[in-house]
Amino acid sequence: xxxxxxxxxxxxxxxxxxxxxxxxxxxxxxxxxxxxxxxxxxxxxxxxxxxxxxxxxxxxxxxxxxxxxxxxxxxxxxxxxxxxxxxxxxxxxxxxxxxxxxxxxxxxxxxxxxxxxxxxxxxxxxxxxxxxxxxxxxxxxxxxxxxxxxxxxxxxxxxxxxxxxxxxxxxxxxxxxxxxxxxxxxxxxxxxxxxxxxxxxxxxxxxxxxxxxxxxxxxxxxxxxxxxxxxxxxxxxxxxxxxxxxxxxxxxxxxxxxxxxxxxxxxxxxxxxxxx
Numbered sequence: 001x002x003x004x005x006x007x008x009x010x011x012x013x014x015x016x017x018x019x020x021x022x023x024x025x026x027x028x029x030x031x032x033x034x035x036x037x038x039x040x041x042x043x044x045x046x047x048x049x050x051x052x053x054x055x056x057x058x059x060x061x062x063x064x065x066x067x068x069x070x071x072x073x074x075x076x077x078x079x080x081x082x083x084x085x086x087x088x089x090x091x092x093x094x095x096x097x098x099x100x101x102x103x104x105x106x107x108x109x110x111x112x113x114x115x116x117x118x119x120x121x122x123x124x125x126x127x128x129x130x131x132x133x134x135x136x137x138x139x140x141x142x143x144x145x146x147x148x149x150x151x152x153x154x155x156x157x158x159x160x161x162x163x164x165x166x167x168x169x170x171x172x173x174x175x176x177x178x179x180x181x182x183x184x185x186x187x188x189x190x191x192x193x194x195x196x197x198x199x200x201x202x203x204x205x206x207x208x209x210x211x212x213x214x215x216x217x218x219x220x221x222x223x224x225x226x227x228x229x230x231x232x233x234x235x236x237x238x239x240x241x242x243x244x245x246x247x248x249x250x251x252x253x254x255x256x257x258x259x260x261x262x263x264x265x266x267x268x269x270x271x272x273x274x275x276x
Contacts, residue, residue: 070122071245075257078242079264080115081154084108085238088161088231097223102164105227109161113200116154121241128153128237130230134212137224146209150241154234156206159199160225167222170195178215179207186218 088108095101129145130153136143148156163184174189182204186194199207246253 071249071253072256072260074120074122075242075245075253076260076264077115077118077120078238079261081112081119082235082238082242083264084112084115085154085231085235088112088157089228089235092227092231095227097168099168102168105161105164109158109164113155113158113162116151116158119151119154121150123245126150126237126241128234130206130210130233132212133210133216133221133225136226136230137216137220139226148206148209150238152203152206154238155200156203156210157227157230157234159203161227163197164222166197167218171218171222175218176215177211177218177221179211185215 091108092105095105126149127147128150130148131143132146170186175194176187176189176191178185178187179199182201183196183198184207185196188194242257246257
């Protein structure tokens with residue numbers, strides 16, 4: 001028993017109410033930390049998703065720009081050339097070989113050469129099947145096809161048309177034409193030299209494969225070669241190249257392809273100032 005003093009007070013931190021209160025506060029704090037952690041994680045996750053989405057959009061834009069830079073010039077040049085090929089196919093189904101028609105043929109060939117020289121193929125130049133001159137003239141049912149690169153094949157047709165006035169002037173009985181050393185060589189029935197004319201260096205492989213090795217009668221080359229079927233062959237295969245590119249990148253090129261085609265069609269009179 002302690003004299004003259006108060007009895008010792010109980011430690012309130014040991015009380016049941018304090019312990020429960022302390023546990024409750026600590027639980028709330030822990031829960032708040034968990035909630036804040038989850039909120040922070042969700043914000044970070046959302047931010048990462050946003051960044052990934054932005055990156056994906058940026059990559060799509062970059063892919064679109066790359067595809068457009070690669071294919072749009074090709075598509076435009078193909079459409080321009082194809083329009084002329086269609087014109088050739090339509091206008092020379094029943095040729096008369098009149099002076100005015102030959103003049104227009106030569107002019108149209110010059111247009112074809114100009115636009116054909118602009119053809120570019122970013123995935124590599126395709127090879128076309130072109131019916132040989134002799135089988136074209138003979139209209140055989142199972143023709144032999146010469147394998148010719150696209151540009152030289154189209155430029156050869158352009159040259160064939162562009163030289164029409166020269167062919168007509170050279171056309172005499174029994175004149176023979178053959179290809180030799182980058183030139184079309186004209187000879188009489190005895191093999192005597194008559195004249196020659198050089199061709200574009202790019203078309204040399206095409207002439208070598210298209211004309212018979214021994215040559216052919218100039219009359220057949222000028223009067224009997226079916227320009228419309230030759231143009232149609234090239235048209236079908238050139239269009240297939242464009243369709244393949246558009247199909248492979250439909251989401252990027254489809255709308256642009258239609259837009260370019262409409263623009264070229266609208267400027268048709270400027271591209272083809274040729275009247276029959």
